Amino acid sequence: MATEIPELSHPDRSDLRLTDVLFALSDPERLAIVRQLAGGPLEMAQCHLSDPSMPKSTKSHLMKVLREAGIIRNEPLGRGRRLSLRRDDLEARFPGLIGSVLSASAET
Amino acid sequence: MATEIPELSHPDRSDLRLTDVLFALSDPERLAIVRQLAGGPLEMAQCHLSDPSMPKSTKSHLMKVLREAGIIRNEPLGRGRRLSLRRDDLEARFPGLIGSVLSASAET
DNA sequence: CTGATTGTTCGAATAATTTCGAACCAATCC
DNA sequence: GGATTGGTTCGAAATTATTCGAACAATCAG
Numbered sequence: 426m427a428t429e430i431p432e433l434s435h436p437d438r439s440d441l442r443l444t445d446v447l448f449a450l451s452d453p454e455r456l457a458i459v460r461q462l463a464g465g466p467l468e469m470a471q472c473h474l475s476d477p478s479m480p481k482s483t484k485s486h487l488m489k490v491l492r493e494a495g496i497i498r499n500e501p502l503g504r505g506r507r508l509s510l511r512r513d514d515l516e517a518r519f520p521g522l523i524g525s526v527l528s529a530s531a532e533t
Numbered sequence: 534m535a536t537e538i539p540e541l542s543h544p545d546r547s548d549l550r551l552t553d554v555l556f557a558l559s560d561p562e563r564l565a566i567v568r569q570l571a572g573g574p575l576e577m578a579q580c581h582l583s584d585p586s587m588p589k590s591t592k593s594h595l596m597k598v599l600r601e602a603g604i605i606r607n608e609p610l611g612r613g614r615r616l617s618l619r620r621d622d623l624e625a626r627f628p629g630l631i632g633s634v635l636s637a638s639a640e641t
Numbered sequence: 642c643t644g645a646t647t648g649t650t651c652g653a654a655t656a657a658t659t660t661c662g663a664a665c666c667a668a669t670c671c
Numbered sequence: 672g673g674a675t676t677g678g679t680t681c682g683a684a685a686t687t688a689t690t691c692g693a694a695c696a697a698t699c700a701g
Binding site for chain 1: 551552553555556558559560561564626627628629630632633634636637638
């Protein structure tokens with residue numbers, strides 16, 4: 426049973442690239458996801474998008490961009506997925522950045 | 534004399550959109566430009582890119598994206614252009630953001 | 642006025658992203 | 672086992688961004 430579960434890959438904290446992070450955050454839908462996760466981890470099924478009729482493959486792709494930029498963690502949980510913001514990694518690598526983005530996105 | 538010089542258009546401070554700003558900053562070349570301008574206004578001809586052989590139309594386009602996002606100001610000066618970072622507008626609209634981006638981009 | 646310097650704009654080619662259905666996989670429930 | 676739920680991956684189509692030459696405009700030097 427030592428079969429390894431193929432986890433999704435996440436970049437190391439030291440490999441986070443500022444431009445990739447900024448790019449991932451530059452999409453309104455992705456930014457909205459990050460804002461939800463700022464409130465704490467969420468199961469993917471409970472993470473709602475602005476358009477509820479969006480295909481799941483599109484939603485999955487949004488998560489992939491965020492994950493590959495190192496912004497969120499996406500790990501299996503039961504039959505679903507648990508999403509969380511990699512806040513400490515972001516803070517360590519780019520101090521103040523995620524906080525200012527979140528508070529800037531809060532207005533309006 | 535009363536002929537209006539067609540200035541390039543710049544968005545008002547209140548019209549700055551976070552996602553547009555993040556997108557404009559998500560390109561390494563554009564981010565490098567912003568870093569140079571953080572040191573103070575510069576004439577465009579003195580603003581050097583990583584690739585010195587880049588065509589001027591491409592350079593002009595990079596400036597356009599930054600200008601339309603509201604990150605830089607681009608005004609005529611003599612026969613050239615004066616570029617400046619709209620730091621106070623950015624700071625007023627998105628407190629802390631440009632500072633954290635600049636300091637994050639300083640490392641490496 | 643002529644010519645050289647600086648940049649913008651346009652249009653077309655190329656490259657990168659996004660979108661979405663279909664196929665697939667793993668865990669759960671009966 | 673078989674059906675259901677929740678999500679990833681693949682591939683193709685559509686959209687959006689980038690690149691760059693050519694044409695144009697304005698300023699300055701002589």
